[in-house]
Amino acid sequence: MVDDQRFQTFLELSEAITGFGRVRLLGTGQAELYFATAERVVGHAIMDELLTAFADLPTRTPELLRLHLFGNEMLGDVVRNLVKLWFGGVWYQLPAIWQQAYGPAAEDGTFIPSPDAYVEGLMWVAIGAHPAGAKAPGFASWAVAPQIPLS
Amino acid sequence: MHLYMNIRRRNDLDALQQDETYDAVIVGSGPSGAILALELCQAGKRVLMLEAATETGKGFDGYQSLLTRFYSRVGKDNQSPFPVNPNALMPRGSELRKLASGETNSDSYIVQSGPYVSDTVYTRAFGGTSMHWEAKTPRMLREDFKTRTTFAQGLDWPLSYEDIEPDYRRVEREMGVAGEVEDHDGLDLSFPPGYVFPMHGLPLSYLDQQVGKGIDGSSVVLDGQTYPIKVRPYPQARNGVPNDKYDGGEGFTPQGAVASYQIDQGGRCQGNTNCVPLCPVQAKYHSGKTLAKAFATGRLDLLSQAVASKVSIDGATGLVSEIEVKVYHDPDHSAHRTIKVKAKIFILAANAIETPRLLLASGLKSSSGLVGRNLMDHAYLLNWALLPEVAGTFRGTSCTGGIVDLRAGSFRRNQAAFAVDIHNDGWGWATGSPFSDLQQLVDQRNMFGAELQKGLVDRLSRQLLLAFMIEVMPNESNRITVDPSYTDALGNMRPVLSMTIPDYTMRGAAYARQFARTIFSRLGAQDCTAYDPGDYGLVPYHGENYAIRGGNHLAGTHVMGTAKNNSVVDRDQRSWDHSNLYLVGGGSMPTIGTANVTPTLAALAYRSARAILRQLDGQTTAPSGLS
């Protein structure tokens, strides 16, 4: 896949695994960084496999995503990491067993790719809150019920 | 809305060594040191302040760099914004591990031996621990000042609530406290008629309100007494809505962020839910706000990256003659120069661990031998549950409300009192939420997409954490010592901490657990509390295990009293042994009750400032006992 097409597929994959739309994902300003971060850790080839596996799905139902991505021995840990990266802004170190089977991934470890990755975590959006220490909702906003997107 | 921070810095070490014009040297830039600096400078005195840490955080950009560091850290513990400085280390929870009885961990800054490990921390930074304090500002209760007489527990203060009350008001002005007098109804304390806090109280969080709906108006029975309970707001040193009735109708002007240039920040609290470890907008009071005013007098000088290493006594007079200071250039290199500074009055305001550490490292145990002893810190017991409905957790200040009805009562003859905090930041303190939950939902429960979003709401937005702040009475065997085998990069001896949680406190803890279960059942909440047997703070008590957390409310280690043989300092925090030495801060407090210590130690700083001014102006010569 050519670069832009790979990134577009990454965005579509991200929509499917986060449940958030493209505008919201791009609205974090972190999409390129996450794509680059994941690819840097797992390598171009594995990222290609992930994107291809996703692009090849006949439909993007949760069942097929489970079967071919989350349930894939190699891709499962990577795609779960992407979910955590989008929601929490943290790249978590891949399991040792993954490293043994599909590594070495020299750049692996538990880290926050940029200070804003923490700030842009989607978990806070999901619960109608804000990351501790950022995106404050304003004086006294805490006194009323939260606005939760999916409720 | 800002305070200019224009620091006058001493870099001329040679001249500084010869300088004998200072009225006072203050060690430490936290709230005690800052208040003393401001009071003395405003009275025309010249003051030199020594700060062991760098000046990062003094200005707007430096402060922002702390925030960026916080964002970048995977482990967002309460010291995460503050870089590691081997020349002025600070305790960090991340360096602790469980210890067997008698086993010693000397890898952490504070050296401790098992079985109980305290995770208490303080911040060695410009601004001291006020950089990361939560800024709840309850006053101590009247009965907290006389627990020996009233309950045959702890020690009586040589001061009464009435003695200290005017200074609490000074603290509330200086720190800009938001609160309501009515919210203290039924508590054993009083305010002058017509008093209002500088700012109106912050509203209770939606979470607090949900808890209140379930328990307000109910009661518990303890020691034969019935105690009605309700959720009420805490007073907080955090900018809110100014009360136009304050100061006889003069109103109050909140203090914003500090900066060396004009910015506009630090207005009303924006609800960042990050009071600890760092308010991103400086709506929370930190001592830099007081120091900015002290520097503006032109009479305060700062020597930073300067670790006080020895207090020297003139053998003939018993007076402090000088303080030896190790001045380093680079936090990452131990190269330093040792100089000596002089003044008429020496003030140690380095906190209740660093002050006794410095004294003991200087060979000064005091006539009573009590330096370093009676170490106190609140024992925290955490209880956590899931509420039946979404409560909007993870919003607000770190804590807006709690239950304070068991701060006082006759039961204190037998067991410790407590105050309960409702944590707006969920289970974070207990379990590492919300990141631990995210990992669990994704890795173990295999959630993603919209299902994960709903799962997060279900898991996070119903979280309720009740943190019980349980009193700990003074006990001479709970102590700080030093040992030449444990030193830091500059060769200064590190603190060695020995602590056990007394049975009096554990009776309170066991009741706290029971009380939490009662609350949870009234709320229909799912009790998720579980103490890990591998917890480093585990305390077995009557067949149950309790994980006791430190409260960072350090006190007692240079205790105040009525005479040289029963205490280290007098009621003005002046050393009985050395009449030009003041030991200020929580270390002077004979008890801590169930109040966060900062408002009280800050009130004592005002008292000491008056005593020091009297002494400098030649009005007193001898320490003051009970008059």
Place this chain on the structure above:
Amino acid sequence: MMPTSAIQDLHELYDYLDAAIQLEHATLPPYLVALYSVHPGTNPDAVQILRVVAVEEMLHLTIAANVLNAVGGKPDLNAPGFVPAYPTHLPSGETDFEVGTGAFTPAALETFLKIERPGMSGRGARQLIAKARNRSGSFLGRHPRDSGWSYYSIGDFYNAIRDGLRTLEEEARKSGGTIFTGEPSRQVTSEYYYSGGGKLRAVTDLDSALAALELVIEQGEGEDHGIWSGDGELSHYYRFQQLQLGRYYEPGDMEPGRPTGAEIKIDWDAVYPVKPNIKLSDFPPKSELLGVAKAFNDAYRRFLDLLTQSYNGRPELLLEAVPFMFSFRNMVNELIRNPLPGGGNAAPTFEV
């Protein structure tokens, strides 16, 4: 024929104050879009200054509403045409200049400087100049009763208001009355809104009205174009100028254009390329992005409605408006980080 700059009666004064409220609001969208066009974590100095100025424009808006309320008027921020279509125009002497929404660029900074210090025709002046009657597009600073004429500058416009307040009050007093008949409970005071620079005080008489307007002018361009105001506050003009000159003013700096404080560096590349003066018609039809842009406009309308209510006897609602403003930030950021298919990035359109 040139209309008079002398305000004839209370109703004309209302028109002027309505126009002042509109004017103070009109600078908010350009400042906000520029502010949020900056990449997160970059350009902290520019972000701080833009934020402060935007917050103080809110203060000015509130002050103008207080003055209107004091003389018995009714602020209405939801009146048709209250939010100008961008680009709008502001007068600056014989010519006028365009003010639009867009990214934070050197040109935008230049415009902001002009907004905060348009050339006045002279101290205390209130000169009118002719404008082409059929001029297209929106224009601020017009004579409220004769759109063919505009004030020479915003300063001139405010001078006309100050004169009007004085003469109308003088006339009213002659017959034993006052124009300050507004309900005091409609005043918004610091209790409901505070931020840097200047307490928000109730306007109850001529002195407090003139002092309130003085604060607006002083915070904008500086008293007599001085760097510092009476209470040591930097005017908006000099705050922005710091960005242009790359250095902060510090206390003691007295010479305009010669700040001696800390250095400021601006990374002009760390800015999203927001499409200037974007409209809903620039968005792909039926797109998710268009939905967000519309949702923003809905929210902004509700915000203006909340402000209108706060300025009409319910000042406590201003506290509720605050969380609203904070939630904008997230929506604006989201829009600005999304590229448009035709080039440039999205932004709020403010078509309420």
